Amino acid sequence: MRIQGLRMPRDGQDALVLTGGNLMVHCDPQNGEVLGTRPRRGLWWQTFVKLHLNLMLGLWLWWPLRIFGFRKGAGFRRFNLDLHSVAGLCSSLFLLVVCITGLTMRHLHLEHPRSPGSHAPQAGAERISADHAVQAAEKALPGARAAAVEMPPPNPHANYRIQLAFPEDGTPAGRSVVFVDQWSGQSLAVHSAREGGFMERYDNLQLSLHIGAVGGAATRWIALFVCLALVLQILSGYVLWWKRVA
Known part of the structure; x- marks a missing residue:
């Protein structure tokens, strides 16, 4: 099986991953x-990723009563409605960022x-x-670390494709690319x-904004x-629907 690509170790505890065909091989980099x-495909988490990318096309927010807090002494049904509305209010700005970046990643991403x-x-x-190609790529982008290597296909005019990550990228996969001649190393x-x-810059940053990987630990929290x-x-909305139907 021909090796098609390599994912470089992210730190001293990470493995070197080789991909080819439908297989991923994890190796000790030392x-x-x-x-x-x-297997490279068919994993359960990849099914969830496909559902997320293809079915979650938007978010509809609706609270006609404009609830901003919890009422004292209210029953379970009223508390559940307040919980549904307050959760939506507190998260609306950030969910808007998630929705906008999700839409732009799907429809407005650059080539x-x-x-x-x-x-x-x-x-x-x-x-x-591949080592020579990585060295050439890191030399072309000082301060960036090689994150992945795409091996050239069996074509004399093809090149190595090296993906690199700067410390501020917010993703270990990196957002920079260097093409290296497979014969000369240029x-x-x-x-x-x-x-x-x-x-x-927005195209490079939108995935990090979407998953909360910008701004360090505070943004992740x-x-x-x-x-x-x-x-x-979702849970309180289901309870509201169930109570109304029941």
Whole structure:
């Protein structure tokens, strides 16, 4: 099976992941020992990702009574209605960010960088190693760490595609790309997340905004509470519907 790509270790405890066909192989980056394998597709969590991307197209908020707090001495049904409304009110701004970034990721995302053409190799030339390509990419983008390597397909004009991450990217996958010639090791094209106009910067940042990975631990806690508020809305909304139907 031909190796199609590599996911570089994120830290000293992480594994090197090789992908090819329908298989992911986890290896010790120090000695190359195979730590385990798993299928690349068909996992249960990938099914949930597909449902999220294809079915969650928007969010409709509705509270006609404009409830901003809990009423004292109210019964369960009234408390449940207040809980539903307060949870929606407190999380509405952040859910709006989630909805906007979700829509733009689905419909307004920019085109991924395309690999430039390269010269045909000379007779007897050998393809450079993945290590050589990573070194060339990290040299082209000082301060960035190689996160993933896409191996060139069996085509003499194809290139290595190296994805790199800056410390401020908010995602270990990185948002910068460097294309490296598979024969000479020359950096042919550099796409840095630190450069570009407003739309390019927003395109690089929207996933981090969507999942709450911007701003450090504080933003992650906010994202956690927003998710909990959404769960409360779903549960309390179901109770409101059930009580009304019953």
